[in-house]
Amino acid sequence: MTxxxxxxxxxxxxxFDLCRRNAFLESQGTKMPKFRKTGTTIVGLIFKDGVxxxxxxxxxxxxxxxxxxxxxxxxxxPNISCCGAGTAADTENVTDMVSSQLELHRYAxxxxxxxxxxxxxxxxxxxxxxxxxxxxLVLGGVDVTGPHLHAVYPHxxxxxxxxxxxxxxxxxAMAMFESRFKEGMTREEGIExxxxxxxxxIFNDLGSGSNVxxxxxxxxxxxxxxxxxxxxxxxxxxxxxxxxxxxHTAILSSKIRALRNQVRVVEGxxxxxx
Amino acid sequence: xxxxxxxCLTETTAPTTxxxxxxxxxxxxxxxxxxxxxxxxxxxxxxxxxSTGFSIxxxxxxxxxxxxxxxxxxxxxxxxxxxxxQKNLDARHQIYQHQHNKQxxxxxxxxxxxxTLYYKRFFPYYAFNxxxxxxxEGRGCVYSYDAVGSYERSGYSSxxxxxxxxxxxxxxxxxxxxxxxxxxxKSTTPLSEFEAVxxxxxxxxxxxxxxxxxxxxVEIVIINREGVRRELMDLxxx
Numbered sequence: 001m002t003x004x005x006x007x008x009x010x011x012x013x014x015x016f017d018l019c020r021r022n023a024f025l026e027s028q029g030t031k032m033p034k035f036r037k038t039g040t041t042i043v044g045l046i047f048k049d050g051v052x053x054x055x056x057x058x059x060x061x062x063x064x065x066x067x068x069x070x071x072x073x074x075x076x077x078p079n080i081s082c083c084g085a086g087t088a089a090d091t092e093n094v095t096d097m098v099s100s101q102l103e104l105h106r107y108a109x110x111x112x113x114x115x116x117x118x119x120x121x122x123x124x125x126x127x128x129x130x131x132x133x134x135x136x137l138v139l140g141g142v143d144v145t146g147p148h149l150h151a152v153y154p155h156x157x158x159x160x161x162x163x164x165x166x167x168x169x170x171x172x173a174m175a176m177f178e179s180r181f182k183e184g185m186t187r188e189e190g191i192e193x194x195x196x197x198x199x200x201x202i203f204n205d206l207g208s209g210s211n212v213x214x215x216x217x218x219x220x221x222x223x224x225x226x227x228x229x230x231x232x233x234x235x236x237x238x239x240x241x242x243x244x245x246x247x248h249t250a251i252l253s254s255k256i257r258a259l260r261n262q263v264r265v266v267e268g269x270x271x272x273x274x
Numbered sequence: 275x276x277x278x279x280x281x282c283l284t285e286t287t288a289p290t291t292x293x294x295x296x297x298x299x300x301x302x303x304x305x306x307x308x309x310x311x312x313x314x315x316x317x318x319x320x321x322x323x324x325s326t327g328f329s330i331x332x333x334x335x336x337x338x339x340x341x342x343x344x345x346x347x348x349x350x351x352x353x354x355x356x357x358x359x360q361k362n363l364d365a366r367h368q369i370y371q372h373q374h375n376k377q378x379x380x381x382x383x384x385x386x387x388x389x390t391l392y393y394k395r396f397f398p399y400y401a402f403n404x405x406x407x408x409x410x411e412g413r414g415c416v417y418s419y420d421a422v423g424s425y426e427r428s429g430y431s432s433x434x435x436x437x438x439x440x441x442x443x444x445x446x447x448x449x450x451x452x453x454x455x456x457x458x459x460k461s462t463t464p465l466s467e468f469e470a471v472x473x474x475x476x477x478x479x480x481x482x483x484x485x486x487x488x489x490x491x492v493e494i495v496i497i498n499r500e501g502v503r504r505e506l507m508d509l510x511x512x
Contacts, residue, residue, distance in 0.1 A: 039328065039486075058512070063435060065484045168328050202512045206328045206486040209512035232512045236479040239472055244446065 039207020041169030042072060042083035043197045044138040045181060046162045047190035050147045050218035051140035054194040055083045056169065056202050057227070058209035065209070069227070073215045077102050077113040079222060080141030081215045082122075085167035086134040086154060094135050098122055115141040115148035119158060127156025136166045142217050169201025169208040176200045187216065195229055202231070300352050300400045301326055304487030305337055306436030307348035308474055309406035310448065311414030311429050315467045315498040318406040319474045320348040321436075321482070321509060323490040333490040333511065340502065341367055345380040345407035346495050347387070350434030351421070352400035359399050362390055380407035384417040384425060391423030398422050402433040408497055436481035436488040443477050467496065475507055482509040 026032060039060045044053045055072035058065055074082045074095035080102070084091025098121045102113045119139060126133055137152040151164040163181050165173040176197040185193065194214060201208040212229040215222065307320040320337035323330060338348045339360045347363070349356040366386060370378050378386070384405055391399060403419040418431035430448050432440040448465070465473065471494060478492040489512070494505040 060486060063486050064439075065486060068483065204330060206325060206330065209486070209510075232510050234479055234483065235509045236475045236507065238476040242447065 039169075039205070040072060040085040040167030041165070041173050041198055041201025041205060041208040042085050042138045042167050043165045043170075043173050043177070043194055043201075044083065044140045044149045044151075044163065045177065045185075045190060045194060046140075046147050046149050047185045047187060049187060050142045050216065051149055052187075052190045052194050053081055053083050053138060053140045053215040053217070054198045055213045056198055056208040057211045057213060058202075058207070059088055060207055068210050071213065071226070073213050073224065075099060076118050076139070077106070077141065079143055079217060080113060080115055080118055080139070081217060081222065081224075082118070082140075083138040083166070085136045090133045090135040091137065094122065094125060094133060095137070098125070112143060113141075114143040114145065115139065115150070119148075119150050119152070122152050123156045123158050126152065126154060131155040138164050138166050140215075140217060142219055147217070165197065167201070167208065169205030172200040172204040173197035191216070191228075199229070199231060300355075302351065302400070302435075303331070303353045304435050305350040306432065306434035306440065306478070306481055306485065306488045307337060307350050307402070307404045308432040308440055308444070308477065309348060309404045309416040309418075309430065310444070310465075310470045310474065311406065311416040312465060312467060312470055314408075314412055314414065315470070315496060316346075316406040316408060316414035316416065317467070317470045317474055317494060317496050318346045318348050318404065319478065319492055319494040320350065320434075321478060321488045321490065321492050322506075323488065324353055325487055328486075330490075336493055338493055338495050340495070342377045342380070342383055342407075344377070344497065345383045345405060346497060346502070347403060347405050348433075348495075349401045349403045351402045355399040356401045359390065359401055359403075363387065366390070379410050380405070380415055380417075381409055381427075383407075384415075384427070387417075387419065388423040388425045391419060391421070395422050402437075404431050404433050406495075406497070408499075412499055414497075434488075436478075436485040439481045439484055440477045443480070444473075447473060467498065471496065471505070478507075478509060 040056060042055045044051060053073055057069045057072065059067035059070040072083055074084055076082050076095060076099045082095050084095060098118055101121055102118060105117065106113055122137065122139065126135065131154050134154050136154055139150045139152055141148060149161055149164055151159040151161060151166060163177045165177060180193045180196065191214065195212055198212045210232055211227045214225040214228045304325045305321050305323060309316065309318045318338060322334050322336060324332040324335040337350060338346060340346045341363050347360065363386065367378055387403065387405060398421045400421060402421065405417040407415060409415045415427055416429065416431050417425050417427050418433060419425045430444050432444060474494060475492065482489045489509045491509055492507050494507065496503045
C-alpha cells in the first residue's frame with residue numbers, strides 16, 4: 001500500500017528547518033554573515049519621581065563601527081520605554097512587536113499600559129525562542145502602581161531592580177552606579193549619575209561609544225533627550241579639502257550607446273501631482 | 275596462491291575538526307600604523323591605544339621604536355612579541371655597530387627585520403610592521419611587512435586594525451596614477467612634509483571614528499635631514 005503524504009500548512013512561529021543546512025554549510029567552510037550587534041552600554045535607575053533610562057549610541061559589526069549615532073531607547077507605550085542590547089534586529093523587532101501588542105491591549109482594556117504587562121509579554125516571547133532572539137533589555141516606565149524598572153535577559157529571565165545595567169559596557173556602568181546610587185535622588189542628581197554611568201561605558205568599553213541618550217519618565221509624562229551629551233566630537237579635519245585628480249582610476253575602454261533609437265518621445269500630459 | 279587484496283570498503287568518515295584550543299599564546303592588542311615616504315622626509319605614525327578584547331589597557335602606549343639614526347619601526351599586533359622583536363633588533367644593531375664602526379642603513383635594517391621574522395617562521399612574532407626612514411641617498415623609504423617577513427619597499431603603507439580603513443584613502447591621495455596608465459610614474463609621494471603630516475592626522479581621525487581599537491592619541495615621528503621630530507595629537511577616547 002503506497003503511503004500518501006499530506007502537506008500540512010506551516011504552524012507558524014520559528015521554523016528551525018534550515019539550522020541543519022546552515023550547520024552543514026558552515027562545516028564546508030562557508031562563512032556565516034555577521035550580525036550587527038549593539039556592543040552597548042544601557043542603564044536604568046529609579047529616582048524620586050520616576051525612572052531614568054540611558055544608552056550610548058554606537059552600533060558595531062565585529063570591530064568596525066557601523067552606526068555612530070543609532071537609537072537604542074525604544075518606544076513601548078506613552079509611559080514605558082525600553083533600552084535594547086544584543087543583536088540590533090532582535091531588539092528592534094521584539095520592542096516593536098510588544099509595543100503593538102500593548103496598544104491593542106490598551107484599546108481592549110481601556111486603561112493605560114502597565115510595566116509588568118510589557119514585562120510578561122517580553123519574557124514569554126524570549127523564553128519561547130529559547131535564547132535564539134538575542135535581546136537583552138532594560139525596561140522602565142511609570143504606571144498607576146508607580147515607577148518600575150526591570151532587566152530582561154535573552155533567555156527570558158527578568159530582574160526587578162532599583163538600578164540596572166546591560167550590554168558589553170555594563171560592568172563599567174555598574175561600577176559607577178554602585179558607588180554613586182542612592183534612593184530618592186532628584187531629577188538632576190539622577191541624570192548626573194546616569195550620564196556618568198554611560199560615559200564610563202563609552203570611554204572604557206570598546207563596544208560602546210559616541211553620544212549619551214536619555215529618557216526621563218515620570219507620572220507627568222516621558223521626556224526623550226536624544227544626544228543629551230556629545231562628548232566625542234571628531235578630533236581633526238583636513239585643513240584643505242581632498243582633490244581627486246583624474247587618472248587615478250584608469251579607464252581601460254569606453255563604449256557609448258545612443259538610446260535615441262530605442263526610446264520614443266511621445267506627446268502627453270505631465271504626471272498629476274498629488 | 276596469490277594474495278588478493280580486497281578493496282577496502284572505505285567508509286566516508288566525517289573530517290575530524292580541530293578541537294578549539296583552550297589557550298592561545300597570542301593576543302591582539304590592536305592599533306594602527308602608517309608610514310609615508312617623501313623626497314627628503316619620512317613620516318611614521320601610530321595610535322597610542324593598547325587594548326585587549328573589549329577593554330583598554332593603556333591609553334598612551336608608544337608603538338614606535340627608533341632602531342637606528344635613520345630608521346624607525348612602527349608595529350601593531352601583540353605588543354609582547356613586538357617588544358621582544360624590538361630588543362632583538364636593537365641587540366643585532368649594536369653588534370653591527372661594533373663590527374663595522376657605523377650605523378646600519380635603512381635598507382639594511384629592512385633586510386635584517388625580514389630575516390628576523392622569517393627565522394621564527396613556525397612560531398611567528400604576531401607583529402605587523404612598518405619600517406620607515408631615509409635611505410643612503412637621503413630619500414624617504416617605507417617598507418611594510420607581513421607576520422613572517424615578506425616585505426616590499428613602497429611610497430606609503432599602513433598596517434593594523436585600521437589598515438583597511440586607511441589604505442584606500444592613501445591609495446587615492448598618494449598614488450600618482452594607476453600602473454595601467456603609461457608612462458609609469460615613480461613611487462615617492464609628491465606631497466610636502468606638512469601636507470603629509472596633515473593627511474596622516476586626518477586619516478587617523480577618520481579611522482578612530484570607525485575602528486574601535488584605534489583612538490586616544492596618535493604619535494607622529496618625522497625624519498628628515500635635520501633629524502627626528504615627534505608630534506602627538508589627541509584622538510577620540512571612546
